[in-house]
Amino acid sequence: MSIRILKRKKKITFPCNSLQLLDTFLNEHLIGEFHGSTFECILIRFINNPTSKKKYKLRVLYENIAEIELPGNFNNNKNLNIVDFLTGLHRVEEAIMLVKTIKLKSELDFSEDKLLLEFQQSIKNAPRTLKELKTYFKKQKQTVQNNWAKLADLSMKRSLSNPKPLTKPLITISISAPMEETEPDYIFIYTEIFSNLLRKSEVMLPGYSHIFIHLADTLVEAKQEFTPNPHGKDAFSIIDTKKYVASDNETKSNMMFNSVVSALRSITEFDYLEEHKIESVIGKIKEEGIDIELTYFAKQNEKYLAEVIYTVPKSHLTNAPFKLRVTDLNSNFVKTTKIDDINLFWCPYSFGSISIKKDSVVIKGRKSQRAEISRRADKLPDKYTFNIKDMFI
Incomplete structure (x- = not known):
């Protein structure tokens, strides 16, 4: 379960260092465990200095996010502030307990007690002074990277332990990588070829229509592109970007093909896709190359x-x-x-x-x-x- 913290005023979201750091801290300690199948994320929106007539949202967002609005009174939007950090921290328990009050069309599967226990344990590790908060801030970038990687891993773990029926035909795959392509553009070429052949093979997916393949030098870097999306699913693989840029066209083509294949085989495994269809497409492209008709x-x-x-x-x-x-x-x-x-x-x-x-x-x-x-x-x-x-x- 992940928890996102946002601060809002007059429906405009703006960054607040202390609450961003709270977001990082909570996800460092709470991502990785399974807390039920209904929600993948709790989105807490603090409404700063609300009017007395303000009605607070308790709803489902994008099918698997519990959105909860709470009144807030945060004063420092630019600098680290231990008061704002601790104020937000101690409001999280209230938000967790409100999840069960959200109206649903199906039965709630949410382990409130387990999440509350883990939250209470995490408080013991929370910064208590401004000095401790600044120390934690220094490692925020690396912690955020690790959090996103854990979030991607948890999503794959959920899929692996909770198989879903294959209900929607694949429409496209997309491929992203950090290097800038020149002609020939193998990201573009393999995106088009794999999308066409997988679509023609009538590959079915569990509730989504698109596969987003993210490539980078490491899996942790690739997983920074993870974004929960009801219309698609992310898959990840590595590619040596320095070697790729320095290579000839044949080597580039082989490297891109192998990385895409690795990502497709990964999502085939954790989402229980039709392996025989996907392997048939892989074999066809390997045999006929990028000039395939x-x-x-x-x-x-x-x-x-x-x-x-x-x-x-x-x-x-x-x-x-x-x-x-x-x-x-x-x-x-x-x-x-x-x-x-x-x-x-x-x-x-x-x-x-x-x-x-x-x-x-x-x-x-x-x-x-x-x-x-x-x-x-x-x-x-x-x-x-x-x-x-x-x-x-």
């Missing part, structure tokens, strides 16, 4: 299979070459023709639907105003029509 979408009738295919360019600034591939299902003859060069970010505006009408393949763009403006700016048509007989001549 991808399918954007396809349509089939009793005579033909029509597919829009492309390869990922070396940079997000470069347009991708899109082609139409038509297979005659009776003769198994295959013909391919160019459609256009289109940026992958904007291509959904040009590829809204594909249909086979008699002996023609029709690709229509989306009909929204934004799509029309985008196509007009790139001088792209609203639709593409290809005569199948002409293709097979």
